[in-house]
Amino acid sequence: MKKINIVDLTLRDGSHAMSHQFTAQQMADLAAQIDTIGVDYIEFGHGNGVGGSSIQYGFGAATDEEYMKAVNPVVHNAKLCVITLPGIGTRYDLKMAVENGVSVARFATQMSECDIARQHIGMAKEMGLTPWAVLPLAKFLSVEETIFYAQQSEKLGAEVIYLLDGGGSALPEEVYERVFEVCKRVDVPIGFHAHNNMQLAVANSLAAVDAGCTYIDACLKGFGAGAGNCPIEPFVLALERKGYKTNVDLYKAMDVGDKYLKPIMPRPQELTxxxxxxxxxxxxxxxxxxxxxxxxxxxxxxxxxxxxxxxxxxxxxxxxxxxxxxxxxxxxxxxxxx
Known part of the structure; x- marks a missing residue:
């Protein structure tokens, strides 16, 4: 039975839905509860990642350091994860992450510009962080080009490579084809990050798992940017029905979402x-x-x-x-x- 690693993004992609106004205390309270449901990783912080709080992206209610110091002491089971964009996040941000218990640093670039993460991946490794690459699916790039850039990210030292459907525009068969081919041609694990603009986040994430992915991003109640992300609750149930294994307790996930997240959501996660x-x-x-x-x-x-x-x-x-x-x-x- 294949084990699927669940990366919870409620406290990072969900920050977009909060206009980056999670307080440090809210983030700590939610992190403590999310840590009880069995997810493998918890990503947290400003919606645009470490270093993202700015006039360009919107100022957060707290600084990166305040979020880190609030979340680290309350998470005891999941590994902590942050994301950053090369050119925005710096070596000082990575050092701060290490000092505050973060295990994984994810670096997001355009797929055809994956090489700009070279220095960040190298620095992350030197500091003891596990570096992951996050590459947006680009419909104007062929499957072979997608494979090429995934291989480049592997050569740079990424230990997990994510394919991201940031606009929620991919169809399940498109996800399956690209993930399947990439999995055949790289040696590191592959992950997938879905958005729900066509209500296909669960279907696309399942297609990714069927094609070989072992890491999937998801949020409680799908709480994320725009139309939201893959919702943990129905996705975990679907995985169970298909015979895949996770560490997530479905009932606890439902209860945490209802009791702790729902009261602070500014609006239901709906589709406009x-x-x-x-x-x-x-x-x-x-x-x-x-x-x-x-x-x-x-x-x-x-x-x-x-x-x-x-x-x-x-x-x-x-x-x-x-x-x-x-x-x-x-x-x-x-x-x-x-």
């Missing part, structure tokens, strides 16, 4: 029309830009998102919303004058 449109393969950071551009040029922001998805745009190109909105407005104007 905008979030559904991200299923075209657009990252959630485009949403606000699309809404503003749509309002400025009098076009439907859903059309903006759809067009951007069809063009294969990725993170960091959000300003293209203005160009797309202008083009759609001109097209609309031309049609009205015919």
């Amino acid at each position: 029309s905008d979030q559904i449109m991200l299923g075209y393969g657009v990252y959630s950071s485009f949403l606000l830009f699309a809404r503003r551009a749509g309002e400025k040029y009098g076009v439907d922001p859903r059309d903006i998102i759809k067009t951007i998805g069809l063009r294969g745009c990725t993170e960091g190109q959000e300003q293209i919303c203005i160009e797309v909105a202008y083009e759609l407005a001109q097209k609309k104007k031309a049609q009205e004058t015919v």
